[in-house]
Amino acid sequence: xxxxxxxxxxxxxxxxxxxxxxxxxxxxxxxxxxxxxxxxxxxxxxxxxxxxxxxxxxxxxxxxxxxxxxxxxxxxxxxxxxxxxxxxxxxxxxxxxxxxxxxxxxxxxxxxxxxxxxxxxxxxxxxxxxxxxxxxxxxxxxxxxxxxxxxxxxxxxxxxxxxxxxxxxxxxxxxxxxxxxxxxxxxxxxxxxxxxxxxxxxxxxxxxxxxxxxxxxxxxxxxxxxxxxxxxxxxxxxxxxxxxxxxxxxxxxxxxxxxxxxxxxxxxxxxxxxxxxxxxxxxxxxxxxxxxxxxxxxxxxx
Amino acid sequence: xxxxxxxxxxxxxxxxxxxxxxxxxxxxxxxxxxxxxxxxxxxxxxxxxxxxxxxxxxxxxxxxxxxxxxxxxxxxxxxxxxxxxxxxxxxxxxxxxxxxxxxxxxxxxxxxxxxxxxxxxxxxxxxxxxxxxxxxxxxxxxxxxxxxxxxxxxxxxxxxxxxxxxxxxxxxxxxxxxxxxxxxxxxxxxxxxxxxxxxxxxxxxxxxxxxxxxxxxxxxxxxxxxxxxxxxxxxxxxxxxxxxxxxxxxxxxxxxxxxxxxxxxxxxxxxxxxxxxxxxxxxxxxxxxxxxxxxxxxxxxxxxxxxxxxxxxxxxxxxxxxxxxxxxxxxxxxxxxxxxxxxxxxxxxxxxxxxxxxxxxxxxxxxxxxxxxxxxxxxxxxxxxx
Amino acid sequence: xxxxxxxxxxxxxxxxxxxxxxxxxxxxxxxxxxxxxxxxxxxxxxxxxxxxxxxxxxxxxxxxxxxxxxxxxxxxxxxxxxxxxxxxxxxxxxxxxxxxxxxxxxxxxxxxxxxxxxxxxxxxxxxxxxxxxxxxxxxxxxxxxxxxxxxxxxxxxxxxxxxxxxxxxxxxxxxxxxxxxxxxxxxxxxxxxxxxxxxxxxxxxxxxxxxxxxxxxxxxxxxxxxxxxxxxxxxxxxxxxxxxxxxxxxxxxxxxxxxxxxxxxxxxxxxxxxxxxxxxx
Numbered sequence: 001x002x003x004x005x006x007x008x009x010x011x012x013x014x015x016x017x018x019x020x021x022x023x024x025x026x027x028x029x030x031x032x033x034x035x036x037x038x039x040x041x042x043x044x045x046x047x048x049x050x051x052x053x054x055x056x057x058x059x060x061x062x063x064x065x066x067x068x069x070x071x072x073x074x075x076x077x078x079x080x081x082x083x084x085x086x087x088x089x090x091x092x093x094x095x096x097x098x099x100x101x102x103x104x105x106x107x108x109x110x111x112x113x114x115x116x117x118x119x120x121x122x123x124x125x126x127x128x129x130x131x132x133x134x135x136x137x138x139x140x141x142x143x144x145x146x147x148x149x150x151x152x153x154x155x156x157x158x159x160x161x162x163x164x165x166x167x168x169x170x171x172x173x174x175x176x177x178x179x180x181x182x183x184x185x186x187x188x189x190x191x192x193x194x195x196x197x198x199x200x201x202x203x204x205x206x207x208x209x210x211x212x213x214x215x216x217x218x219x220x221x222x223x224x225x226x227x228x229x230x231x232x233x234x235x236x237x238x239x240x241x242x243x244x245x246x247x248x249x250x251x252x253x254x255x256x257x258x259x260x261x262x263x264x265x266x267x268x269x270x271x272x273x274x275x276x277x278x279x280x281x282x283x284x285x286x287x288x289x290x291x292x293x294x295x296x297x298x299x300x301x302x
Numbered sequence: 303x304x305x306x307x308x309x310x311x312x313x314x315x316x317x318x319x320x321x322x323x324x325x326x327x328x329x330x331x332x333x334x335x336x337x338x339x340x341x342x343x344x345x346x347x348x349x350x351x352x353x354x355x356x357x358x359x360x361x362x363x364x365x366x367x368x369x370x371x372x373x374x375x376x377x378x379x380x381x382x383x384x385x386x387x388x389x390x391x392x393x394x395x396x397x398x399x400x401x402x403x404x405x406x407x408x409x410x411x412x413x414x415x416x417x418x419x420x421x422x423x424x425x426x427x428x429x430x431x432x433x434x435x436x437x438x439x440x441x442x443x444x445x446x447x448x449x450x451x452x453x454x455x456x457x458x459x460x461x462x463x464x465x466x467x468x469x470x471x472x473x474x475x476x477x478x479x480x481x482x483x484x485x486x487x488x489x490x491x492x493x494x495x496x497x498x499x500x501x502x503x504x505x506x507x508x509x510x511x512x513x514x515x516x517x518x519x520x521x522x523x524x525x526x527x528x529x530x531x532x533x534x535x536x537x538x539x540x541x542x543x544x545x546x547x548x549x550x551x552x553x554x555x556x557x558x559x560x561x562x563x564x565x566x567x568x569x570x571x572x573x574x575x576x577x578x579x580x581x582x583x584x585x586x587x588x589x590x591x592x593x594x595x596x597x598x599x600x601x602x603x604x605x606x607x608x609x610x611x612x613x614x615x616x617x618x619x620x621x622x623x624x625x626x627x628x629x630x631x632x633x634x635x636x637x638x639x640x641x642x643x644x645x646x647x648x649x650x651x652x653x654x655x656x657x658x659x660x661x662x663x664x665x666x667x668x669x670x671x672x673x674x675x676x677x678x679x680x681x682x683x684x685x686x687x688x
Numbered sequence: 689x690x691x692x693x694x695x696x697x698x699x700x701x702x703x704x705x706x707x708x709x710x711x712x713x714x715x716x717x718x719x720x721x722x723x724x725x726x727x728x729x730x731x732x733x734x735x736x737x738x739x740x741x742x743x744x745x746x747x748x749x750x751x752x753x754x755x756x757x758x759x760x761x762x763x764x765x766x767x768x769x770x771x772x773x774x775x776x777x778x779x780x781x782x783x784x785x786x787x788x789x790x791x792x793x794x795x796x797x798x799x800x801x802x803x804x805x806x807x808x809x810x811x812x813x814x815x816x817x818x819x820x821x822x823x824x825x826x827x828x829x830x831x832x833x834x835x836x837x838x839x840x841x842x843x844x845x846x847x848x849x850x851x852x853x854x855x856x857x858x859x860x861x862x863x864x865x866x867x868x869x870x871x872x873x874x875x876x877x878x879x880x881x882x883x884x885x886x887x888x889x890x891x892x893x894x895x896x897x898x899x900x901x902x903x904x905x906x907x908x909x910x911x912x913x914x915x916x917x918x919x920x921x922x923x924x925x926x927x928x929x930x931x932x933x934x935x936x937x938x939x940x941x942x943x944x945x946x947x948x949x950x951x952x953x954x955x956x957x958x959x960x961x962x963x964x965x966x967x968x969x
């Protein structure tokens with residue numbers, strides 16, 4: 001019924017034009033497929049081999065995972081991640097939200113204050129770790145400062161206390177990231193319709209109540225994004241541990257990222273290191289997938 | 303300038319998906335002004351993009367002049383387009399905006415300068431040439447967008463809802479200006495709009511579209527007086543045509559429509575006498591201006607008393623709403639008539655102008671011929687020739 | 689009138705708010721102040737005073753020693769960061785341009801695959817990447833690090849530009865095509881001149897990320913090719929000899945200064961990048 005037109009008049013220039021977008025994207029596509037997904041697959045394969053200092057492809061099934069789960073150090077690292085991640089996320093969120101809400105009250109010199117809160121985010125975790133390692137130095141750091149200031153009984157030796165060293169990591173990480181959470185929430189608060197607040201005021205609600213019941217709930221997406229990012233930072237945390245404690249004392253402040261690095265590159269346990277990397281990926285996916293799912297569903301409902 | 307012909311154009315975005323454009327057949331002569339009108343999602347913008355070459359068609363052919371341009375890239379089709387958002391290059395001045403296409407086509411600078419000067423003068427934007435689009439008002443941006451299109455002197459101009467981002471007053475001004483410009487330049491133009499007033503006022507030809515199908519293609523007059531179906535009848539005209547669902551009956555050997563205002567009844571004799579229409583669900587269509595107040599000189603036409611429910615004086619007219627057969631019916635009466643709510647008016651209809659549509663399919667039914675000669679209505683041309 | 693009546697209570701709570709905010713300012717500033725103070729003290733001074741005590745004698749010896757130690761690595765970091773930032777931003781801009789304005793079948797899928805790269809824990813690609821760099825003869829070179837940073841920076845740079853470009857109306861590209869402009873002409877003449885803000889965001893984000901990187905640096909470089917972060921870590925965590933905290937702190941300041949400077953100069957773009965990259969990522 002419909003005659004099919006013959007498109008024959010495309011010149012070579014036009015043909016090139018038509019292919020250009022694909023050509024431009026092609027290198028990146030290659031990089032993503034190989035450098036991201038291919039390499040993940042490769043690591044995945046390695047985790048089933050008994051590779052040590054060099055990759056070998058003798059498959060040992062789940063043996064590396066079994067070894068990993070038998071490894072006390074891995075469990076310490078995992079437990080530390082739970083404690084570190086939980087506290088880091090929780091405290092950063094509370095501090096960030098609180099500062100954002102306070103800063104949203106038409107504060108004088110707001111820009112300056114914001115700049116101060118956020119500058120740690122510009123620093124490397126190595127710099128942060130170095131600074132806090134010094135601050136938390138038992139005997140010379142804050143420990144001594146507060147005693148000098150008259151708090152005679154003050155002791156702060158967490159950095160060498162295997163049971164508390166992980167809190168040192170939390171302190172430094174919160175110092176670095178909470179300003180960022182503040183910035184995210186402040187941006188969110190600036191986007192909240194002011195008429196909602198006015199309507200609630202007319203209804204007679206107090207400001208704390210308005211924030212708690214009306215404003216913050218409307219920032220749910222920011223909340224999820226923030227948790228997402230903090231969790232991501234926590235799981236990948238490597239440099240902070242390296243700079244502050246190098247996993248010590250002993251391996252009491254190990255995190256999975258540190259574990260992976262030292263088993264893969266220092267101890268020649270490539271197979272087990274790969275297995276630990278795959279488990280880290282699993283942890284990220286466990287957080288990411290539900291998040292993306294809810295994001296996509298929300299978008300579809302728009 | 304050139305003719306434009308669309309031969310059985312089809313467009314789908316993939317097998318299994320509904321056709322975006324279906325068997326589009328159109329042709330306009332050199333210098334004609336074609337309007338594509340329809341509700342959003344009807345395919346009119348897609349059709350325009352296909353003409354421009356911004357989207358490929360999946361069947362049929364697009365002819366500009368004698369040339370099949372279906373497979374050509376946009377730049378080779380010699381077409382200029384004015385976009386709804388104007389699409390002015392924000393980092394370029396007005397002059398650079400107009401020059402851009404000419405420079406890419408490697409025109410020499412002296413000719414470019416001359417062309418910019420001509421267009422700027424034509425559109426009275428000379429004083430804006432060194433400004434950036436962000437510094438212009440909506441109306442000025444609109445002019446620059448038109449200037450950019452005019453500068454290339456292409457074979458065909460495409461306008462994609464160019465006035466819809468303007469405020470109401472400016473829109474009416476620009477509408478007139480565009481019409482003036484077209485009368486002067488005689489450019490072949492395709493103009494997409496969802497505004498039926500723009501469609502009626504600007505077009506030499508109008509194509510009313512819905513669901514990717516051309517519902518009717520004709521002059522504005524044909525579209526208005528002689529709509530092909532219920533959709534066209536309802537889409538064109540403001541206030542819209544009144545629709546009264548009813549069942550035709552046979553009385554004294556002729557088909558009649560029984561109208562009931564609650565206060566009185568009247569029989570509207572139908573012009574056709576088709577046996578198939580008897581006792582059938584139809585929709586009777588009547589434009590608001592075709593309901594008049596009964597007066598002496600139109601004696602002989604059916605009359606009906608009805609109670610006024612709402613009046614809306616618009617200035618040039620008074621819109622009076624009454625109820626006929628449980629449908630709200632709008633009558634467009636002279637402005638000096640200001641009936642109070644609850645008052646009873648005697649209304650009069652010309653059965654010859656009543657349109658009938660199939661209640662199920664919406665198709666026009668029958669062809670109306672005057673059931674009785676109405677000499678005193680000679681100012682209305684009848685175009686019922688389907 | 690009611691606002692007047694509320695005034696006293698309001699100002700009390702406002703005082704509390706200001707108090708919290710100002711205390712927080714001090715807490716955030718303490719590590720920086722301590723670093724600065726310590727870096728200008730002599731080792732004896734550090735031993736006798738405390739974190740916030742003023743140096744009895746301001747000395748730059750810590751800075752001089754630190755600079756002598758990390759100088760080479762500091763330039764390494766520039767050698768790695770500058771090309772990596774420029775290349776990854778350029779590719780990101782082109783990718784974003786295609787993904788927003790020249791979509792084709794499969795391009796959205798690619799974008800989805802790429803997005804995941806923003807969350808990729810790099811531990812899962814370290815080994816294969818080091819094998820590859822070895823094969824390419826780039827192991828332990830700054831070029832190798834440039835390469836790695838470009839590859840794993842693409843996800844973010846593409847995301848930045850793609851999200852910026854989707855808000856530019858399609859009609860602009862259509863108009864330019866009708867004007868006869870091709871793929872690169874449109875990019876260079878129309879899109880790029882509109883991109884200054886996002887280019888700034890992307891440059892600053894990438895600069896901060898790459899300058900501050902430690903993981904890639906420690907895995908893919910050794911000896912003379914190491915970036916400043918690795919050198920700093922080596923300096924601070926060596927167990928041999930007497931700890932010179934003034935040198936440590938000066939070195940940390942040296943490592944942190946370039947990004948701090950960028951932050952102070954172009955903080956607006958830095959914050960925008962953080963929130964854009966993060967929220968959408």
